[in-house]
Amino acid sequence: MFEGRSTRILYAICAIAFVVIVARAYMNVKGTDALQPTLPQSQVEAYARQQLDALQAESFASDRELCGIIFETSDEKLGVSRPTDGDVASCDISYFDEPGMVPVASFHTHGKHSVRYDGEVPSLIDIESDVASGIDGYVSTPGGRLWHIDHRHAVARQVCGPGCLKQDPGYRPCTGDNVARVYTIEQLRSRFSGPTPNC
Numbered sequence: 651m652f653e654g655r656s657t658r659i660l661y662a663i664c665a666i667a668f669v670v671i672v673a674r675a676y677m678n679v680k681g682t683d684a685l686q687p688t689l690p691q692s693q694v695e696a697y698a699r700q701q702l703d704a705l706q707a708e709s710f711a712s713d714r715e716l717c718g719i720i721f722e723t724s725d726e727k728l729g730v731s732r733p734t735d736g737d738v739a740s741c742d743i744s745y746f747d748e749p750g751m752v753p754v755a756s757f758h759t760h761g762k763h764s765v766r767y768d769g770e771v772p773s774l775i776d777i778e779s780d781v782a783s784g785i786d787g788y789v790s791t792p793g794g795r796l797w798h799i800d801h802r803h804a805v806a807r808q809v810c811g812p813g814c815l816k817q818d819p820g821y822r823p824c825t826g827d828n829v830a831r832v833y834t835i836e837q838l839r840s841r842f843s844g845p846t847p848n849c
Contacts, residue, residue, distance in 0.1 A: 657733045687722050697728045698788035699796055706816035709759035717758035726752040741763050756780055756787040763792035764820040770829055772797050772806045774838050792818035806833045824849035
């Protein structure tokens with residue numbers, strides 16, 4: 651009878667120890683839901699600039715947008731999804747749900763220069779989709795501009811002007827076009843609904 655009682659106590663201690671071990675292991679694992687971005691926006695911006703500059707030539711040659719996601723890993727490194735092919739004026743970014751990775755920004759090119767397309771500024775869809783997705787965005791233009799879309803404030807800020815990224819050989823600046831440094835959604839809507847600049 652003494653042996654049976656000792657065995658039950660031993661099993662109970664083992665069960666408690668197992669629960670404690672599992673609980674500690676679970677609390678130490680950084681799952682996808684718990685992962686939060688930690689890297690500064692300046693580092694993400696520099697990485698986005700590098701990625702977009704590398705995609706410019708392909709985007710011009712194929713005359714299509716290329717897009718993707720910049721993510722941060724659980725060990726605080728930046729990575730990028732495989733770029734997706736879009737068309738002349740749009741690109742559907744496929745979001746992913748990978749363990750140990752959290753999306754921190756979208757990115758896309760604007761293809762080659764065209765007088766039919768106001769490609770030197772982000773479109774309304776660009777800014778509205780980043781706001782809806784809850785992550786920032788980066789956009790490169792045929793003229794070699796880089797834009798940052800701040801999803802929290804719903805504004806697009808020009809990071810750097812013409813030629814800071816690879817420029818479409820067919821790009822011709824429009825002297826009648828005044829490209830602002832910052833645009834709100836309303837300002838972009840006004841730009842796109844107003845008269846076309848005389849180029």
